[in-house]
Amino acid sequence: MRSHKPRILFLVLEMDLGGLQRIVYQLINGIDKERFIPYLCCLDRGGIFYEQLALHSIKTYILERKPGPFDIRLFIKLCQILSKERIDVIHSQNGCTLYAALAGRLAGVSGIVHTDHGRLVPDKRSAIWEDRISSYMIDHFIGVSDNLSDYLSSAVKINRKKLITIINGVDTSRFVPVDPERKQALRSTIGLTEADKVIGTVCRLDPIKNLDFLLKCFPAIVSLVPNAMIVIAGDGPNRDHLIKHAETLGISSRVIFLGRSSNVENIMPMFDIYACTSLSEGTSMTILEAMSCGLPVIASDVGGNSRLVDSSNGYLFPLNDEALFTNNIIALLNDKAVLNELGSQSRIKVQKEFSIDQMIESYQRLYESVISRDNGKQ
Numbered sequence: 001m002r003s004h005k006p007r008i009l010f011l012v013l014e015m016d017l018g019g020l021q022r023i024v025y026q027l028i029n030g031i032d033k034e035r036f037i038p039y040l041c042c043l044d045r046g047g048i049f050y051e052q053l054a055l056h057s058i059k060t061y062i063l064e065r066k067p068g069p070f071d072i073r074l075f076i077k078l079c080q081i082l083s084k085e086r087i088d089v090i091h092s093q094n095g096c097t098l099y100a101a102l103a104g105r106l107a108g109v110s111g112i113v114h115t116d117h118g119r120l121v122p123d124k125r126s127a128i129w130e131d132r133i134s135s136y137m138i139d140h141f142i143g144v145s146d147n148l149s150d151y152l153s154s155a156v157k158i159n160r161k162k163l164i165t166i167i168n169g170v171d172t173s174r175f176v177p178v179d180p181e182r183k184q185a186l187r188s189t190i191g192l193t194e195a196d197k198v199i200g201t202v203c204r205l206d207p208i209k210n211l212d213f214l215l216k217c218f219p220a221i222v223s224l225v226p227n228a229m230i231v232i233a234g235d236g237p238n239r240d241h242l243i244k245h246a247e248t249l250g251i252s253s254r255v256i257f258l259g260r261s262s263n264v265e266n267i268m269p270m271f272d273i274y275a276c277t278s279l280s281e282g283t284s285m286t287i288l289e290a291m292s293c294g295l296p297v298i299a300s301d302v303g304g305n306s307r308l309v310d311s312s313n314g315y316l317f318p319l320n321d322e323a324l325f326t327n328n329i330i331a332l333l334n335d336k337a338v339l340n341e342l343g344s345q346s347r348i349k350v351q352k353e354f355s356i357d358q359m360i361e362s363y364q365r366l367y368e369s370v371i372s373r374d375n376g377k378q
Helices: 019-030 048-055 072-084 097-107 125-135 146-154 180-188 211-224 239-249 285-292 322-333 336-353 356-377
Strands: 007-012 037-042 059-062 089-092 111-116 140-143 163-165 197-202 228-233 255-259 273-276 297-300 314-317
Touching (some): 019 037, 019 048, 019 285, 072 097, 089 097, 097 111, 097 125, 111 356, 140 146, 140 356, 197 211, 197 285, 211 322, 239 255, 297 322, 314 322, 322 336
Parallel strands (some): 007 089, 140 163, 273 297
16 A cells, blocks of 8 residues: 555646646645645656746656657656656646656556646648557546547547546636726726727747637728727747738738747736637636637637637637638627627636636546555555
């Protein structure tokens, strides 16, 4: 039998800004330290969240994976960490399944669980095969939305008995609505006025976020709402392309690219509407954060978005439907009463259904279940 408090190793590629990384950060911060000891291991590099956790006395590792299909040096180092720290459960995230599965089984950990936060569009066959093969050595695969769990079953061929859905949660004490005075104070820091009607989004500037579509729709929006603005927070490989696209469309003076930021809770409240135009989503953390800030949401009807957004707190639109997206944006920006009501319902919905505490407890019960099962085998 175990003579120490169960030890959970969170295995990720990196811990820079992003929805997946924020979830891991929240899990490590919020996990009951009377029940578990969390550890963090990054296969590639650290990042802002890594640095914050290291300051909180969490034991952390960066393994600096070398290019190529499989880094033997890294694999050996990971096995050594698992043995040295007497890890009980590995909780891996996107891109880490093979290392988690092989090292975990070789080191004899009690359990391996993996959370899939979303898939690329189109999905890479190499990623599908890596996850499928690894799944035979993994105890549980977690999808962050019912749609994603269905995809993992049908396309990746994960055994349904191993699949669990755990919906992401948000810290509703950190992401909060603000009063008009505070809203304007935040806006003034980036040159926005009280009269501006702001469509905002926060994401990695990657093609999968489909921001070309948002920019493409904006000339029609601003023609009917002249004081409309777009604020895009985030960075990524598509940044230069998007800036040039805005210039080509003649809307660059109405689009603000904020770059990456670690204080998203001070950016969201600047917005009037939160827009998500993604090609694919699991359970979007930024949509949840926007809802927690009391914003109405207009989102593409993909992945788990339909679980978060309905007629009570915003609008869903078929992917790349320019007319419906544009009309919904214009209607909301021109009707402050409806905009405010949908925003209020967003806050209520997230408090009732998507609390961070519910998410953390679901994972804690899962860790305990795999540990208990392993104890029963001994």
